[in-house]
Amino acid sequence: MNWILKKYSPLILALIVSPLFAIFFSGGHALKSPINFIIAILWSMAIWLTQWYGNSFVYHVVDNRISWLKQPMKKIVVLFFSVAAFSSFAIIVVNLTLTFIVFGGVPDNLATWAVYNGRIAIIIALSVSTIITTMLFFRSWREASVNEEKLKNELLEYQYKSLVNQVNPHFLFNGLNVLTSLVHDDPDLAVKFIQQLSKVYRYTLENRDRDLVSFEEEKKFIESYLFLLKIRFEDSLNVDLQIDENKKGMLIPMALQILVENAIKHNMISKQKPLKLKIETCDNVVCVSNNLQLPENKPHSTGFGLDNIKKRLRLISDKGLEIEQTATTFTAKLPILTIE
Missing domain, CATH: 3.30.565 (Heat Shock Protein 90)
Incomplete structure (x- = not known):
């Protein structure tokens, strides 16, 4: 059961969060009809899943290149702006693609649409970036503390063995x-x-x-x-x-x-x-x-x-x-x- 929850947790969270996102960002338009509500939920799920998996990939790329222990500030800055850049780009691409699919083309007033979606993208991107960077920083800090404590215990064990071996x-x-x-x-x-x-x-x-x-x-x-x-x-x-x-x-x-x-x-x-x-x-x-x-x-x-x-x-x-x-x-x- 646990492995199922772990494996499908992004999808489960998307199903839970998407209705709330759909109602909030549609300004209530999603509640006007069942079909609107379904489209809004699927739209929100597409954004949620691209954010989840895309930012996970971004994190692993940054994590493999910059160490939390050796360059913490550099990693925070690079991770924050990398996640923000990807999030903004992904949201705009998803919105533009789904707009074309659902409505059969690009919006009539593309400039107004771009400004509106750009604002949404920036808000979501900065929120996601802040949350992810904070969570990963504290997780890495906790792991480093645990590893340091483990190493101290191993060192004490070696020191004890060293003394015992000599006496x-x-x-x-x-x-x-x-x-x-x-x-x-x-x-x-x-x-x-x-x-x-x-x-x-x-x-x-x-x-x-x-x-x-x-x-x-x-x-x-x-x-x-x-x-x-x-x-x-x-x-x-x-x-x-x-x-x-x-x-x-x-x-x-x-x-x-x-x-x-x-x-x-x-x-x-x-x-x-x-x-x-x-x-x-x-x-x-x-x-x-x-x-x-x-x-x-x-x-x-x-x-x-x-x-x-x-x-x-x-x-x-x-x-x-x-x-x-x-x-x-x-x-x-x-x-x-x-x-x-």
Whole structure:
């Protein structure tokens, strides 16, 4: 039942509204005879349906070209005048066509007819344009608010998972194993391991609520994180870090960690087949690439990490995360943002 109402709602509304329009715009002429009333209703329905479907098309064209979030004022102006222009044109064309069909030709006094219908067209067009623009603006604003809230919840979920993954028993077990061996074999390295581990924890806790961090902050964080991974995986992980020391800009916090985790999670790592991870600055992006060593029984991927980065970027920038994959390599390009 609901899909029927949704599909035929324009026609249902036209049937309801057309009699009122017919009586109002005919100046009572529609009530003089049944045939006049029927013609007036059909006339009003023709105007109503062309306005509905025509302006829906106009809206979709404008909506695909101009974003509510990035250019709201431009979209309001373009949408308002586009709808007004189409509405005026459509009303005049419909009226002229139906006048020719019903009365067998154009009006005797075409100039007077044009002025009268032009006034009606302008009144209806401006009314329709105002209503449609207002409704669509508030609908888009509401959708944007819902999407922003949803993204915040997803970000909180990721932050929670990030902290849990770092303090879960498995993570602590691996860390304690590494420390146990280092304390006996290399006490100085054990101290460095603890220092870098504390930096990772501190960074995660201090920056979990920030939208952006400086390039320098994220660079220091990923260096600490890679240090822990190198100690853990030893020769099974080869890291090539080529980051411009003087690079300026902003990054999504912990985005590089997500990309590194993604590479480790989805590839085999062993001394026989080491994972080769390369992080480098290229123009205004940070490229994180690795050789593909997918396991035979590839685990199901939720895509949570990469989707999280994409959505966070979409909220604050028109630049996105670029993914390039070949038969042998996987590369993610994270944009370096500038604050104007």
